Amino acid sequence: MTSSSNPTSTTPPKTLIPQEKLQARITEIAHQIERDYAHCDQLSCIGVLKGSVFFMVDLLKQIDLPLVVDFFQTSSYGGKKVPGEVRILKDIDLSVRDRDVLLIEDIVDTGHTLQTVLSLLRFRGARSVKLCALLDKTSQREVDIPIHYLGFPIDNVFVVGYGLDYDERYRNLPYIGAIE
Secondary structure, three states: OOOOOOOOOOOOOEEEEOHHHHHHHHHHHHHHHHHHOOOOOOEEEEEEEOOOHHHHHHHHOOOOOOEEEEEEEEEEOOOOOOOOOEEEEEOOOOOOEOOEEEEEEEEEOOOHHHHHHHHHHHHOOEOEEEEEEEEEOHHHOOOOOOOOEEEEEOOOOEEEEOOEOEOOEOOOOOOEEEEO
C-alpha cells in the first residue's frame, strides 16, 4: 500500500531513510523474529504485494528458520474510499490452519486493509498471526493495528523506494525517499 497523501511535484525523492539504516534495522528485526519463533517447526511468511517484496526478500534471507513463503495482493474497491472494503486480487495458496503466520507489509497507513487481511488469516485458523511492517504512519491510523515487528515510524509524507511506488515508479530505489 502506498501512502495516502499524493505528491505534488516530480522532483527527485529526498532521502528519508538511507540504505545502510534500512539494512541495519532489517537485520535487527530478523534476529528478533528468529528468537521469537525458535520453537516453530515452520513459519508461514506472507507478503502483501507489491510493496513488501524488497523488504520481505532482505528480511527472510537473514532468518535461519524453516519457513514457507506466499503472497496476498489487495485493493480497495473502486475510486470511492469506503473503509474496510477490500478486494483480494491474489489470494494465498498455502493453508494457514494451525500454523504460525508472519504477515509482512511495506507500510501501515489507515489500517483498514490490514485489519481485513489479519482477520481473514485468523478466520482461516492460523495458530498465531503477527504483523511485520517496514514503515508505520501512525498519524493516518483509523484502525488499531498491532505491529509486532516495526522498521521505522514515519511522518505523514508520501514515501517511495524500496518497494513503495508512485504510479509504479521509484520501487527500485535502494532507500526510502520522500516526494514533496
